[in-house]
Amino acid sequence: MTEFVLTPGMIGFAATILKALFVIGMALQIVPGCIYFERKIAAYVQHRIGPNRVNFTIGTLRYLMPESMRDVIPEGLARVKLIPGSLQPLADAIKLAFKEEVIPEKADKLLYNLGPMLTFIPVGTALCFLPFGATLIVPDANLFGIEIQRTVIEMSVSNVVPGMLMLLAVSSLGVYGIACGGWGSGSKYPLMAAVRAAAQMVSYEVPLGIAFLIALASVGSLDGQEIVRNQAETWHGFGWLVFRQPLAALIFLVAMFAENNRLPFDLPEAEPELVGGYHTEYTGLKFAIFFLGEYCAMILMCGLFTTLFLGGWSLGPIEPVEVFGSTIEPLITAEGGILNVLLSVAVFTVKMLSVLLLQLWIRWTLPRFRYDQLMDLGWKVLTPLALANLAITAILISKFPNFTFFA
Amino acid sequence: MDPLSPLSSLSYDVGDFLYVIPIAIPALFGMIVLILDIYLGRGSNKTPLALTSGLGCLLTAVAAWALWAPATGAPVMAGTLAPSAFGAVAALAILIGTTLIGFSVAHHSQSADGVGVDLGRSIAHGELYGLLLFATSGMLAMTIANDMVTFFVAIETLSIAVYALTGVERRRARSAEGAMKYFVLGAFSAAFLLYGMSLLYGATGTMRLDVLAETAIKPSDLPMATVGGTLILIGLLFKVGAVPFHAWVPDAYEGAPSAVTGFMSIGVKVAAFAGMFRIVEGLGACGALGADLAGSPVGSWVLWFVAALTVIGGNAGALTQRNPRRLMAYSGIAHTGYLLVALVAFTRQFGHSSDALNMTYAAHDAAAGLLFYLLAYALANAGVFAVINHLERRGEDVDSLDDLAGLAHTQPRSALVMAVCLLSLAGIPGTAGFLGKLWVFRAGVASGDVGLVVLALMASAISLYYYLRIVVIMYMREPQAGTAGASSEDPQRWCSRLAILVAGVLTIWLGVYPPNAILKLVVDGAQALVH
């Protein structure tokens, strides 16, 4: 009997597809959660309750039970809400799907339809370069007569050497979507918003890119996994670049808000000035896709910040370290079995969600900038600071190769 | 060092960076001038900018003489540059143009009485000097580039700066029109150049000119190499304004401010000819100029026709011109023709004729003649344009030859220098232009192109008509009221008067008693190109 053999190539291909589905699935799960939390945080900041009607109750669980056991839950308990309002985003999505599609008569049909797609696809696709977990080693094994060969699976969907550069390149395409949508609508408010958005996004791409560059120069690699490992190997596991390059991290964080068109830089969507921003003329699921794209961009940027500056999936050292004569075993290692990988993915998710929470929180804390202030901050403050930081980093790296602060 | 390191494959000597200094100085001074201009403010006297850029050019000239002239032409900087005396002489010619033109427009932003700034004609001076210096940097890089990529980057550096310079008077329609025409056609020629380079790379597998010269192309790849070489030459012939590709020249020269026209006619031509000789050397040595036809490659016969057409076309076109800038444009085309005679003589060495040694001598003469001619041409053109710039003031364009009437009576010194420079361009003995022409035509005769030389001589005789006509207008007509020729000399404009004086004196000096140092440099330069 010929034995069926799973070669590393086959396993790798299957794993790639699975990882792609996992990442996009996670993103699609986080987006509604994000919207819910956004509304909830807004409500709490403004002393309201926020969405609290559409949700599961304990009574809903009855439908999962066999007929005979439904009475176990008393009527009073059945009314208790589980996470009040948590189904609101789902309800909104369904509502949007059944809304009429209105295409303004002045619209350029092709660009109008391309707009939302071009906002969502690049950002969603760029998620594939994020290293979201430690490397998985599938050992040689024989399972039910199928021979499995040892395979190394990197926990990023697309594991390429210039990964971080590709991420920046692909995600930058998102600005086309906004420009297409704004121009294609054939209406003044969206056009104005699109022009503003494009100018803002390209302006902040400069400091963002330079801060990004500083982080990469510190590590000396464009490979996401390498960046995470480097951070975990320095300073006994806490050489996170947010500590080593605090200024670059700050610049990146600020530029990130502007890239995502989030408050305090949400000029393209400034409701009092521009009605709804570049998606004023969009209805139904097209509007939803614009929204999805925006939130995916937030997730992407938060994930990128986590990878670059917060040590990615690592928590403490990834190899045994000697501290005061005793050896400390690492909690998460760079390569390992499925448990290690799950733990690292959890760590990455928690870190990323914390940055996301920070974004939501700041939205409701700071007022909106004026447009000239926004441009001044980008060009006259962040860009010179980033260039100075780059020069300092360059000098430190080449003159003191073993020095790791600001280098 | 880590063998996997991407740095290990790049080996260069730190000493090689010395050769970059003459290219870096103009770029550095360009930035200094731009920043300085911010602090001078709009509408102020721009003499400090002229002085600063003049200092930069002087430093560059010293650096080029000290660093490039002794070099042998061996490739440095990982093969991207090949500094030699050839580059040094070309650099001197370019720097003469930049400095004198820069000086001659130092007071341009002010009207004669120093008040009343007319926005319609104002030249943004800081930008003017900055762009002049950036373009100079590109030109210098072009004269010693040994790698086609470096060459292309250099040619684009200079082209983009010159496109912007052409349109620097942005509120004047003619300036914008000239810039647009020049830009569109220039971009077109850059495409030719780039496509030719890629084909040549495909055929030979190298971008380096020195390696190209030693490459034996497989017969099957020869057509591709020939097409590539042809496209490169077309791109460069466009830049120098040779006749089938000359249509842009009169419009760009007429539209651009006179200062820029002067700079274009000197710097771009010098750099493009220097680059063309270096590239043709590589093309000829590897056989990309085509098969032999009567003892020399087909390419040199094609160039023969281009040279003949250019000589005839340039001189014929100049005969009827009334606008000095347009006249100088056609005169520039004619000079391109004379220089192409040198190029034809230079390419004869790549054939397999019976007297190969003689052809090598002719090529040597052609290269030396080219270098001397470029120096003489740069000085004479700088002189003519310095006078035109000196005369142009607010609202007093020199748009017609009649504007120069009676200049000899009102501004005798300017008129004298103008006359000397025009005679030098015509090739009258006693001026630098005569020696240049003599040298170039001697090379043509030595290489056996007697017919072409006779044609060029006849054309030069025709050119006397339009050059002398200007002299006649300046000396034999009465000044007309309200024209530039009628206003008297302005002692405050010492910068431009200095430029005029230097151009005149050097033209005579180089024509009557050329200093040995220059002659030696010229011969060394030819030696570096032709072994």
Added chain:
Amino acid sequence: MLASMFVGYVGLAAMGAICLIIGVVALLLSKILGPRRPTRVKQLPYECGVELIQSSARERYSIHFYLVAILFILFDLETVFLFPWAATMRYGVDPNAAMLRSVLLTEVLLFVGVLAVGLFYVWKRRGLEWD
């Protein structure tokens, strides 16, 4: 060897395909599920309910936006040129590489210096003002 270089990009393609499918399905769903009752007024571009002042929205807008776009191209291009430097700078901690690192350092400082001069120039020429 060549093929293995591109193996990593399978994930990119897969991800792109999934995103494309999501987008297309959403557009189609919206077409299928939603009602269609167009009226003249509904199709008009939104302008707070007022009659359209100009028939076309595609008017000329501030030259500043173009300027920002050009500046962005300049600066972003320069940043992209620095990426290879960033990736190679850490190589060769070997003392023999010290000289090479100095050369690289000089080059990158020149590069950043020119960039900074450009920024300073634009700034002082009021190219970054919004008024």
